[in-house]
Amino acid sequence: MNNFSVLFQKEWRENVRNFKILWIPLVFLLFGITEPLTNYYLPQILNAVGNMPEGTVFPFPEFTPEQIVMATVSQYQFIGMLVITLGFAGIISRERKNGNATFLYVRPISYASYVYSKFSMMCILVIGSIILGLLANLYYTNVLFGSVDIGAFIGFLGTYIVWLLFVVSVVLFSSAAFSTAIASVVSLALVLFFQFIDALLGAYWTISPWKIPMYAGYVLSGSVDKTPFTWSLVITLLLIVLLIFGAVYFAKRNISKTKI
Amino acid sequence: MKTLLHMQGLTKQYGKEKAVDSLTFSLLKNTSTALIGPNGAGKTTTLSMLAGLLKQTSGTIVFDGEVTEDIRKVIGFLPQYPKFYSWLTALEFTEMAAKLSGVDPKIAKQEAVKTLEFVGLADVKNKKTGTFSGGMKQRLGLAQAIVHKPALLLLDEPVSALDPIGRREIMNLLKELQETTTILYSTHILNDAEEMTDQLVFLRKGKLVEQGSMQQVREKYANPMYKIYFISTEEAAKFVEISPWPARQENSIAFIHLEEEKPVMNEVLRVLADSHLSLLKVERATASLEEIFLQVVNKGE
Numbered sequence: 029m030n031n032f033s034v035l036f037q038k039e040w041r042e043n044v045r046n047f048k049i050l051w052i053p054l055v056f057l058l059f060g061i062t063e064p065l066t067n068y069y070l071p072q073i074l075n076a077v078g079n080m081p082e083g084t085v086f087p088f089p090e091f092t093p094e095q096i097v098m099a100t101v102s103q104y105q106f107i108g109m110l111v112i113t114l115g116f117a118g119i120i121s122r123e124r125k126n127g128n129a130t131f132l133y134v135r136p137i138s139y140a141s142y143v144y145s146k147f148s149m150m151c152i153l154v155i156g157s158i159i160l161g162l163l164a165n166l167y168y169t170n171v172l173f174g175s176v177d178i179g180a181f182i183g184f185l186g187t188y189i190v191w192l193l194f195v196v197s198v199v200l201f202s203s204a205a206f207s208t209a210i211a212s213v214v215s216l217a218l219v220l221f222f223q224f225i226d227a228l229l230g231a232y233w234t235i236s237p238w239k240i241p242m243y244a245g246y247v248l249s250g251s252v253d254k255t256p257f258t259w260s261l262v263i264t265l266l267l268i269v270l271l272i273f274g275a276v277y278f279a280k281r282n283i284s285k286t287k288i
Numbered sequence: 289m290k291t292l293l294h295m296q297g298l299t300k301q302y303g304k305e306k307a308v309d310s311l312t313f314s315l316l317k318n319t320s321t322a323l324i325g326p327n328g329a330g331k332t333t334t335l336s337m338l339a340g341l342l343k344q345t346s347g348t349i350v351f352d353g354e355v356t357e358d359i360r361k362v363i364g365f366l367p368q369y370p371k372f373y374s375w376l377t378a379l380e381f382t383e384m385a386a387k388l389s390g391v392d393p394k395i396a397k398q399e400a401v402k403t404l405e406f407v408g409l410a411d412v413k414n415k416k417t418g419t420f421s422g423g424m425k426q427r428l429g430l431a432q433a434i435v436h437k438p439a440l441l442l443l444d445e446p447v448s449a450l451d452p453i454g455r456r457e458i459m460n461l462l463k464e465l466q467e468t469t470t471i472l473y474s475t476h477i478l479n480d481a482e483e484m485t486d487q488l489v490f491l492r493k494g495k496l497v498e499q500g501s502m503q504q505v506r507e508k509y510a511n512p513m514y515k516i517y518f519i520s521t522e523e524a525a526k527f528v529e530i531s532p533w534p535a536r537q538e539n540s541i542a543f544i545h546l547e548e549e550k551p552v553m554n555e556v557l558r559v560l561a562d563s564h565l566s567l568l569k570v571e572r573a574t575a576s577l578e579e580i581f582l583q584v585v586n587k588g589e
Contacts, residue, residue, distance in 0.1 A: 031387070031388055034384055034387045034388055034393075035388075037384075038373070038376070038384055041375065041376065041380070042373065042375055045375040046375060126371055127367065127369065127370075127371035128371050128372070128373060130341065130365070130367050130370075130371070131370075131371075131372075131385065131432060132388065133340075133341060134339045134340065134341060134360055134363065134365040135360055135385070135388040135389045136360045136361045136388075136389065136390060137388055283341055284341065284342050284343065286341060
């Protein structure tokens with residue numbers, strides 16, 4: 029691939045030197061660990077600081093290990109997705125806006141390589157961080173709540189990664205097509221707002237990219253309905269390919285919006 | 289001499305406004321051309337079209353005898369306000385520029401070091417570009433534009449933002465490059481173009497209004513005149529009254545414009561000697577570069 033390695037090296041250096049490679053994994057690690065810990069220690073914490081009258085007894089629900097993992101995922105689905113969409117909304121548009129991109133666009137680079145270098149870096153950061161966070165989560169869940177079936181967990185992780193690829197493609201596409209501000213709004217809408225709509229009205233359909241995280245949960249608890257699940261995966265993968273092609277197309281079309 | 293680049297009827301239209309209007313001119317190999325015009329004349333737009341950053345509305349660009357779609361491979365471009373990735377060092381940036389422009393990756397670093405030495409950034413090559421001053425940024429901008437030894441170098445206002453020392457240094461670098469490279473640069477200061485430019489192209493509102501070598505332009509717009517300095521304003525006024533040729537006066541100086549080399553200096557001196565006015569100095573002068581610039585770009589207003 030023409031120039032990919034040079035462009036990727038640039039992305040890598042950027043994310044190392046602006047410490048994104050440190051703080052994004054830390055965010056996901058933190059959420060991954062706090063979920064099992066707070067759920068497990070909640071009674072003790074309440075006893076210690078809750079100022080309860082003596083003899084009060086709370087019936088705490090007994091969580092299954094799968095429920096703890098899914099509670100973490102729901103944290104990722106909100107705060108994690110906010111971090112990803114807002115943290116990367118300017119990944120292409122900002123380079124155009126401040127004029128950095130001029131140096132790239134006057135050289136014989138392939139726009140596909142340019143977009144792939146961004147896509148690869150985002151994937152490494154986002155998927156890497158979430159895997160790290162979920163593994164930490166799995167460890168504490170195992171210690172505190174009991175073991176999760178490893179086969180089911182791998183299936184769940186694979187499914188969830190498809191969702192993350194979708195999110196990354198949406199953000200990349202918006203950033204290639206729009207200015208940073210509009211890209212933030214568009215990717216927030218496509219990731220968070222549509223998910224909300226899907227949760228509200230989603231009873232009427234079963235095939236949708238926004239149902240993938242839910243299906244990932246079903247995979248984990250071993251109760252997934254194969255047909256809508258497979259179709260959702262196929263549709264999502266197709267959308268990912270389309271979004272990336274769209275990103276390449278718009279990256280090229282928007283050259284003239286580069287500040288010179 | 290061989291033509292490296294020829295543009296024919298190059299036009300860029302934004303809505304009804306024509307930023308560049310049917311521009312036609314050629315660049316000869318290893319010569320330098322200055323695009324001169326006031327702000328908003330279409331200089332940056334022209335350079336952007338040549339660099340492939342903008343698509344022309346109509347017209348063709350012929351490079352080395354072929355209509356080229358992608359001339360990005362053979363050009364180096366320096367924007368007016370170069371912006372760098374602040375987290376890269378000068379060497380890393382120049383090396384990346386070299387590789388992206390197709391320099392063999394094995395020698396890219398070596399070439400980058402050589403280029404940085406050439407532009408005088410050898411001492412700071414391992415510093416982050418975010419810490420660079422305006423002059424250093426301009427040099428680094430030049431380095432990234434020449435590291436791959438392009439056949440055509442496009443520079444947008446390369447010296448306008450620099451102090452006189454930096455301006456001189458960059459001009460000297462360009463003079464050295466001119467031996468092996470064709471250079472097209474824009475400026476709104478005619479003095480910058482004086483030393484090293486083979487061809488001047490004047491733009492006004494997107495149109496070419498004058499073209500030629502510095503000498504040709506100077507001759508055409510020189511507007512030769514006698515400047516006669518008197519001891520006082522009254523003396524100058526008296527002279528204007530008695531002068532056999534049309535004359536005008538500015539404070540204590542009187543001007544007589546030559547028409548077809550007439551009158552000759554001797555006649556003027558004779559009249560002055562007979563007048564018994566208190567004279568300080570008589571000289572033959574031509575329009576300054578600034579005056580020429582104003583004349584050319586205001587032509588036909």
